[in-house]
Amino acid sequence: MRTLCTIVFALASACVTRADELAPLTQAEKDALRATILRLGAEDADVRGKASDELTAAGPRAAEFLRGELQSEAARDPEIQARLQEVVLTLVAEARIAEVLKDAPIRPLADHLKRRSCRACGSQDWALRELTSTALARALPRFRFFTLDWTCCKDEDAPSEMLAFCRKPDAVFPIVNVTSFKIMRAWVDPVKTREQAAETAGVLLGVSPPLAGGPPPAKPRVVSVEVTGDAKSGWKCEARESGRTVSIQFDERGALFGIVVYGR
Ligand SMILES: [Zn+2]
Numbered sequence: 001m002r003t004l005c006t007i008v009f010a011l012a013s014a015c016v017t018r019a020d021e022l023a024p025l026t027q028a029e030k031d032a033l034r035a036t037i038l039r040l041g042a043e044d045a046d047v048r049g050k051a052s053d054e055l056t057a058a059g060p061r062a063a064e065f066l067r068g069e070l071q072s073e074a075a076r077d078p079e080i081q082a083r084l085q086e087v088v089l090t091l092v093a094e095a096r097i098a099e100v101l102k103d104a105p106i107r108p109l110a111d112h113l114k115r116r117s118c119r120a121c122g123s124q125d126w127a128l129r130e131l132t133s134t135a136l137a138r139a140l141p142r143f144r145f146f147t148l149d150w151t152c153c154k155d156e157d158a159p160s161e162m163l164a165f166c167r168k169p170d171a172v173f174p175i176v177n178v179t180s181f182k183i184m185r186a187w188v189d190p191v192k193t194r195e196q197a198a199e200t201a202g203v204l205l206g207v208s209p210p211l212a213g214g215p216p217p218a219k220p221r222v223v224s225v226e227v228t229g230d231a232k233s234g235w236k237c238e239a240r241e242s243g244r245t246v247s248i249q250f251d252e253r254g255a256l257f258g259i260v261v262y263g264r
Contacts, residue, residue, distance in 0.1 A: 060095035089114035120157035190254030201237030
């Protein structure tokens with residue numbers, strides 16, 4: 001039994017962050033963080049808010065230390081406990097994102113992910129995987145696509161989720177239905193040629209699990225589409241999928257104009 005516990009613990013620590021192994025917190029940093037934690041329970045709401053921000057700014061390498069502090073004497077104060085938990089969730093999300101992206105943590109994505117919990121068991125044991133595809137990068141250069149897989153439950157209990165993340169402006173779109181794509185349209189670069197229209201439409205269809213239903217595919221497909229129209233009137237790109245026809249339209253400026261699904 002002890003062996004099992006050790007293994008579970010080792011796995012749990014390993015997935016938190018690599019950053020803190022590279023640069024462990026110094027004693028002075030830990031003391032400063034403990035002082036900040038006490039301010040989470042201050043009378044003044046501004047002081048509490050500022051303390052939360054400061055702890056979050058400490059970044060993923062402070063995640064494990066702060067998680068440990070949830071058991072501390074100070075954290076028996078319900079206000080401190082609640083705020084510290086919020087900070088730890090953000091930092092753990094940032095650490096997991098940093099592992100996938102190999103660069104600076106991305107706050108909007110972390111803020112979105114820390115609120116996600118498995119719909120079957122309620123745990124927050126998700127793993128993030130970036131979908132890398134040259135077709136995706138070329139057709140939708142402002143976006144990065146991710147699948148979020150639950151490591152706690154089987155697929156059928158907790159299906160994977162797909163996210164599109166845009167860095168400028170910062171935005172995260174859970175891709176759950178056609179509506180999310182309509183919201184995304186402001187961030188899709190205008191198309192200038194028939195080929196670009198076909199490629200962008202093909203990518204949109206390939207990364208859109210909701211159009212076909214079911215969990216997202218492990219890799220985005222690029223669907224072949226039939227294009228009509230021209231640069232003056234805009235493009236209409238149609239593909240047949242699961243007995244339905246999906247039409248993706250670009251207006252005369254090349255901007256994504258609409259996604260229409262009909263048939264079945
Ligand atoms: Zn679960």
